[in-house]
Amino acid sequence: KQEVTQIPAALSVPEGENLVLNCSFTDSAIYNLQWFRQDPGKGLTSLLLIQSSQREQTSGRLNASLDKSSGRSTLYIAASQPGDSATYLCAVQVRGAGGTSYGKLTFGQGTILTVHP
Amino acid sequence: NAGVMQNPRHLVRRRGQEARLRCSPMKGHSHVYWYRQLPEEGLKFMVYLQKENIIDESGMPKERFSAEFPKEGPSILRIQQVVRGDSAAYFCASSVQGGKLFFGSGTQLSVL
Numbered sequence: 001k002q003e004v005t006q007i008p009a010a011l012s013v014p015e016g017e018n019l020v021l022n023c024s025f026t027d028s029a030i031y032n033l034q035w036f037r038q039d040p041g042k043g044l045t046s047l048l049l050i051q052s053s054q055r056e057q058t059s060g061r062l063n064a065s066l067d068k069s070s071g072r073s074t075l076y077i078a079a080s081q082p083g084d085s086a087t088y089l090c091a092v093q094v095r096g097a098g099g100t101s102y103g104k105l106t107f108g109q110g111t112i113l114t115v116h117p
Numbered sequence: 118n119a120g121v122m123q124n125p126r127h128l129v130r131r132r133g134q135e136a137r138l139r140c141s142p143m144k145g146h147s148h149v150y151w152y153r154q155l156p157e158e159g160l161k162f163m164v165y166l167q168k169e170n171i172i173d174e175s176g177m178p179k180e181r182f183s184a185e186f187p188k189e190g191p192s193i194l195r196i197q198q199v200v201r202g203d204s205a206a207y208f209c210a211s212s213v214q215g216g217k218l219f220f221g222s223g224t225q226l227s228v229l
Contacts, residue, residue: 004159036220043121043208043222044160089160103150103210103218104173107160 002027006090006108013080013115021075021111023090028068035064035075036089038110044089048075080115087112119144121211121221122191129227136196136203138224142211149192150218151184154206166192199228 003026013019023033032051036044048057048064050073056065063076077084091105122141130136142149151163153176165173166186177184181199186192196203206225210218 034217041225044220046217046219049217091160103148103212104162104165105150105152105160105218106162107152109159 002030002092002094002106004090004092004106004108006088006111008111009109010112011114013113015080015082015115015117017080017115018076018078019080019113021077021088021090021113023073023075023108025071025073025092025106027094028071030068030092030094032093033064033066033073034091034093034105035062035073036091038087038089047088077113080113082115082117084115085113121146121209121219123207123209123221123224125224126222127225127227129229130199131229132200133198136199136226136228138194138196138207138209138226139191140194140209140211140221141191142209143219146211146213146216146219148212148214148216149186150210150212151192151194152208152210154208154223156205160208163194196226199226201228204228 005024007022034049035047038044050057050066061078066073087110089110090108093105124139147168149166152160154160163176164184181197183195204227206223208223210220212218
């Protein structure tokens with residue numbers, strides 16, 4: 001059974017700091033890994049998606065890496081801003097029949113990030 | 118191109134009543150997924166549907182919960198005889214075959 005763990009559970013940093021969020025998963029037979037952002041009372045926004053054959057993805061100040069063999073991913077946020085405050089969720093997607101993706105995601109508990117001015 | 122639409126945003130029910138949550142997938146998406154986020158817990162998969170078919174309902178509670186995705190109209194998650202433990206945020210996501218999931222804003226169900 002796939003389990004996803006995120007550490008730390010909460011993180012509070014001053015504006016401008018670079019930070020790293022960690023995600024680990026127990027079963028390396030994944031199709032892809034996604035990082036989401038969730039704001040209070042709102043839905044999920046996909047930030048980065050890394051296919052199982054890839055090592056990293058970058059978007060603006062965000063960089064996500066994937067080490068499938070060790071079951072780990074990190075989300076790096078550069079020059080953090082108060083607007084980055086949110087819950088960050090890591091989710092893995094299993095491989096379905098025929099090697100295609102299967103939209104059943106297993107989520108971690110999330111990291112609550114607070115960036116203070 | 119509207120995103121995944123869920124309604125209502127907030128739903129209040131008394132114990133024993135029925136709750137119906139609706140999800141309209143993105144245009145062109147024929148795959149729908151329901152997830153539940155209980156207080157202090159992560160998002161958990163409930164059910165995966167394609168038009169008129171339930172593909173995987175391994176995350177659905179055995180009783181009182183049902184889901185459908187008819188040929189026409191939105192997907193419906195139905196909870197009969199709600200209890201306080203059903204209070205949660207229910208999220209719907211949609212995709213094309215083998216594609217990335219797009220999530221709606223969720224329905225917050227409160228059971229009094």
